[in-house]
Amino acid sequence: MSIYLEALETQVxxxxxxxxxxxxxxxxxxxxxxxxxxxxxxxxDEDKLKVFGLLEPExxxxxxxxxxxxxxxxxxxxxxxxQVGDLLDQMPMDDVLEILTEDVPERQEELLAAMEPEDAxxxxxxxxxxxxxxxxxxxQKFVRIPPNITVSQALQxxxxxxxxxxTVNDLYVLNGGSRLVGVVSxxxxxxSPPERRVSEIxxxxxxxxxxxxxxxxxARMIARYDFLAMPIVADDxxxxxxxxxxxxxxxLAEEHTEDMLRLGAVSDGALFDQPYFTVSLLRVLRSRFxxxxxxxxxxxxxxxxxxxxxxxxxxxxxxxxxxxxxxxTGGNTGSQTVSTIIRxxxxxxxxxxxxxxxxxxxxxxxLLLGTALGVVALIRSYTWDYDIHIALVxxxxxxxxxxxSNLVGSFIxxxxxxxxxxxxxxxxxxxxxxxxxxGLFIYLTIARIVLGI
Amino acid sequence: MSIYLEALETQVxxxxxxxxxxxxxxxxxxxxxxxxxxxxxxxxDEDKLKVFGLLEPExxxxxxxxxxxxxxxxxxxxxxxxQVGDLLDQMPMDDVLEILTEDVPERQEELLAAMEPEDAxxxxxxxxxxxxxxxxxxxQKFVRIPPNITVSQALQxxxxxxxxxxTVNDLYVLNGGSRLVGVVSxxxxxxSPPERRVSEIxxxxxxxxxxxxxxxxxARMIARYDFLAMPIVADDxxxxxxxxxxxxxxxLAEEHTEDMLRLGAVSDGALFDQPYFTVSLLRVLRSRFxxxxxxxxxxxxxxxxxxxxxxxxxxxxxxxxxxxxxxxTGGNTGSQTVSTIIRxxxxxxxxxxxxxxxxxxxxxxxLLLGTALGVVALIRSYTWDYDIHIALVxxxxxxxxxxxSNLVGSFIxxxxxxxxxxxxxxxxxxxxxxxxxxGLFIYLTIARIVLGI
Numbered sequence: 001m002s003i004y005l006e007a008l009e010t011q012v013x014x015x016x017x018x019x020x021x022x023x024x025x026x027x028x029x030x031x032x033x034x035x036x037x038x039x040x041x042x043x044x045d046e047d048k049l050k051v052f053g054l055l056e057p058e059x060x061x062x063x064x065x066x067x068x069x070x071x072x073x074x075x076x077x078x079x080x081x082x083q084v085g086d087l088l089d090q091m092p093m094d095d096v097l098e099i100l101t102e103d104v105p106e107r108q109e110e111l112l113a114a115m116e117p118e119d120a121x122x123x124x125x126x127x128x129x130x131x132x133x134x135x136x137x138x139x140q141k142f143v144r145i146p147p148n149i150t151v152s153q154a155l156q157x158x159x160x161x162x163x164x165x166x167t168v169n170d171l172y173v174l175n176g177g178s179r180l181v182g183v184v185s186x187x188x189x190x191x192s193p194p195e196r197r198v199s200e201i202x203x204x205x206x207x208x209x210x211x212x213x214x215x216x217x218x219a220r221m222i223a224r225y226d227f228l229a230m231p232i233v234a235d236d237x238x239x240x241x242x243x244x245x246x247x248x249x250x251x252l253a254e255e256h257t258e259d260m261l262r263l264g265a266v267s268d269g270a271l272f273d274q275p276y277f278t279v280s281l282l283r284v285l286r287s288r289f290x291x292x293x294x295x296x297x298x299x300x301x302x303x304x305x306x307x308x309x310x311x312x313x314x315x316x317x318x319x320x321x322x323x324x325x326x327x328x329t330g331g332n333t334g335s336q337t338v339s340t341i342i343r344x345x346x347x348x349x350x351x352x353x354x355x356x357x358x359x360x361x362x363x364x365x366x367l368l369l370g371t372a373l374g375v376v377a378l379i380r381s382y383t384w385d386y387d388i389h390i391a392l393v394x395x396x397x398x399x400x401x402x403x404x405s406n407l408v409g410s411f412i413x414x415x416x417x418x419x420x421x422x423x424x425x426x427x428x429x430x431x432x433x434x435x436x437x438x439g440l441f442i443y444l445t446i447a448r449i450v451l452g453i
Numbered sequence: 454m455s456i457y458l459e460a461l462e463t464q465v466x467x468x469x470x471x472x473x474x475x476x477x478x479x480x481x482x483x484x485x486x487x488x489x490x491x492x493x494x495x496x497x498d499e500d501k502l503k504v505f506g507l508l509e510p511e512x513x514x515x516x517x518x519x520x521x522x523x524x525x526x527x528x529x530x531x532x533x534x535x536q537v538g539d540l541l542d543q544m545p546m547d548d549v550l551e552i553l554t555e556d557v558p559e560r561q562e563e564l565l566a567a568m569e570p571e572d573a574x575x576x577x578x579x580x581x582x583x584x585x586x587x588x589x590x591x592x593q594k595f596v597r598i599p600p601n602i603t604v605s606q607a608l609q610x611x612x613x614x615x616x617x618x619x620t621v622n623d624l625y626v627l628n629g630g631s632r633l634v635g636v637v638s639x640x641x642x643x644x645s646p647p648e649r650r651v652s653e654i655x656x657x658x659x660x661x662x663x664x665x666x667x668x669x670x671x672a673r674m675i676a677r678y679d680f681l682a683m684p685i686v687a688d689d690x691x692x693x694x695x696x697x698x699x700x701x702x703x704x705l706a707e708e709h710t711e712d713m714l715r716l717g718a719v720s721d722g723a724l725f726d727q728p729y730f731t732v733s734l735l736r737v738l739r740s741r742f743x744x745x746x747x748x749x750x751x752x753x754x755x756x757x758x759x760x761x762x763x764x765x766x767x768x769x770x771x772x773x774x775x776x777x778x779x780x781x782t783g784g785n786t787g788s789q790t791v792s793t794i795i796r797x798x799x800x801x802x803x804x805x806x807x808x809x810x811x812x813x814x815x816x817x818x819x820l821l822l823g824t825a826l827g828v829v830a831l832i833r834s835y836t837w838d839y840d841i842h843i844a845l846v847x848x849x850x851x852x853x854x855x856x857x858s859n860l861v862g863s864f865i866x867x868x869x870x871x872x873x874x875x876x877x878x879x880x881x882x883x884x885x886x887x888x889x890x891x892g893l894f895i896y897l898t899i900a901r902i903v904l905g906i
Contacts, residue, residue, distance in 0.1 A: 169681075190621070191612045223699075224487045249698075249705070252705065252709070259713055260795065261796065276802040277810075284793075285822055288818075292826055295785050296826060299781040324752065324755035324777070324889050329748075344729035373745055429785065432781065
């Protein structure tokens, strides 16, 4: 794959250097939109436009759909409203919506005015739904059939509307033109006797979602039930559109990136679908600095705790040797728990009503892990300092810190969920700060008691 | 969704309690396999079997396909080889393969013997391919047509083979019965004139993968090109099977869970597709203890470093107050970088040949972030201790540690990739240990020089 892409990139760059652009036209016409988009993202703004200009309108629209927002912005900036309008008219309206709201929000009205009135109206329709809702992700271009027609009539209808719909894998059976009463797959239509009524072969027990449903939830349902599309139905039973499996995959992939970066304390959502090298370094740094600063300030708490125990630390310098080890162990135990709980919440294995069950389980787990690790810590400490009292302090601290970290690590994500905050945002970095400061307090309190200092 | 599932679970439990199982039969027959699987996972072994026994064979096979491995194991343990064989015969062979290799490997031969010879032969075929390869994920039950037939003949053929194939969304055009020469979608077939030749409407520029390709790569390609299935073709051009989009979604979801848990230092791959409550606590603890112990031992390095500077720490106790803050900042900066790089590597934004470019970028980024944060640290330290020398040490250390963490955080994942180790496994926990120990060395060396102790 990448070898192939590299070769294509070389070809494009050579044509740009020799200003022999026309030679590229037939080559590009044969490529997949996703591949062309990848190449465009690696060119500078001027070259982007030159290459983009070589594409047939239909392919150009597909490519625009595949480029990350930085590249999309760059291309749209260089094109007139009329040119952009023509491209947008050829794209699925949910993707147009994304461009108009996320990539070039400042040109939304201007571009809508340049689109076909019918398409613009559809976009305005979708714009009513909340951000990140299924409504924003759906397409209204699905196959609608009435229940009383025959299979062969359904096939005729399908041929007639083929150009106007996005997918034909499922035919939606609507009563009175808008009420969803059943679904029939194209496979079923093709393999049923032509004179059979649609109403006899349709599946009537249809899983649907409302347009207000969160995109991730709809994507998970599509994945769970192996659907190719999910019908979106209003509260009054009117069918509004479908969300297709390729959109579901994109939503899940974006969520994956978000979770990864958030666990790593990178916060800027706008960066999540951007290729590594396309984002300017300054932009990246801005997105990282916020969290780093916040965590730094939270971590200064550890300094406050240590100051409380200044006398003990001055009396027994060896105590400070174990500080990083002990808070590291607390952090590691906690982050194992956090990632397990966040994942469980996300896929729906854990619900809020399981809170006590989860906390009990994690507390017990932490105590058991802590005991096993505490024995190791006690031995290691004794073979280091040959001081059984210090070894006892270290071993005991490991037991308590592991139990405590597990408790905090399961409680914080559940708390975030209760307040409808994405657990992935607050948990991973926050827990480390909490566990660091409280862990030190636990450590030095145990030291004070055991060593009698 | 979950409210609906809760109600279903209550119904099932009530029927079990009142031993009125027959009443469940019609209710279960109407449910989706994924929902029944969810309920089964929450029942004890005996009840699992009772409820499972109420399902019609076809639905039972689908449910078995959806249960996590613990539940699958429990059910299969309680069924005879003949019973299991009949169920497996009705499942997609790639899913049978997963059960035979991952869930009940000890019964592989016995169960293969109980299956239809034809199905067993297909499974043995797939078994040749390496683990986690596309070959293990594919189905051989796709629609094969020759290029010279007409559209209406293709439709007739499709109706004949409908029962034997898994999906009909795409028809694969094979020359000489096995060489892939083109693909035509069912949509195209249905909307083309009946007398048209398949060879005239087929797409000949087909993207394929080899059976040895990694599953994640195939899944990513399916997502990238919005495919419903990807043909798998041997080196000699013979088409072997297809990987379908629902399998691709499962692979990507599993990867997501893996990444999350690995970033949190949970290592046991077998736990990744298990619901939180189904896995026994001891099993979870075993999977966590390994990493915790390893990280603990790695973290003892920090103790060694601190011992090197015993005199300095004894002379200026205030130095120890900053230890958690400084290594915490190093860890946070590093983990931001690690998660960015791992993500970039996974989605293919970053390649090995970009190594130097990445390292330069991250080093520069670390220096800039460090400078900004260092100023904050200097001010905070001065307002704490009113000692400009200590404040200078702390500020300077933040600059160097940020740059260093960024370097380590980008280098380790790239190194792992070079040695074909999954970067997510080694990086996140390892980097913290490396950064902790080296960060302390940096801190106390700067202190020794600046404070002259």
